[in-house]
Amino acid sequence: EAGVAQSPRYKIIEKRQSVAFWCNPISGHATLYWYQQILGQGPKLLIQFQNNGVVDDSQLPKDRFSAERLKGVDSTLKIQPAKLEDSAVYLCASSRQGFYEQYFGPGTRLTVT
């Protein structure tokens, strides 16, 4: 079974630029999560999708971050405009509906200069 795929793996941008991350979850996993992991900290949930609907986006900075999962499979997370403090690893995870176990992708390391 293929794992969670993410791209790109690394991205360097200047502040005020925009960036987008892509995630393809494990086949059949209806629930998809985006996390932000700042260096030296644990992952922090940004948004949770169930199929193509948002379950929880209470910790998503909506003035600059947006996410979508249009067909209930792939998802895109966008930052516009980026700030220096957005430098982090952005992790995507997926799980089967009604199951607790979350499986993480390798992450995208974002550096904002």
Place this chain on the structure above:
Amino acid sequence: QQQVKQSPQSLIVQKGGISIINCAYENTAFDYFPWYQQFPGKGPALLIAIRPDVSEKKEGRFTISFNKSAKQFSLHIMDSQPGDSATYFCAASEAYKYIFGTGTRLKVLA
């Protein structure tokens, strides 16, 4: 109330020794407690998990001990190996959403 406090921040253990990492929580609505292992440049990988109706769970060299009354749980790694050197995160789940601890960087000396 939503925090999960993890200690120690770093840990050095001799090969063959026991590594112990502790976590504490306040929210009694948490109903699932996983541990994740993360190597540099990789995403977290699920190691072992426990539900609050169980006091202990063992899988190979890894054991979770859970104390519901104290609202604490811990990970024990028996016979620690250099390959176990990684960062370990505890987490607690409510409604399938995880709150992660701050992580423990484990180094096992050969």
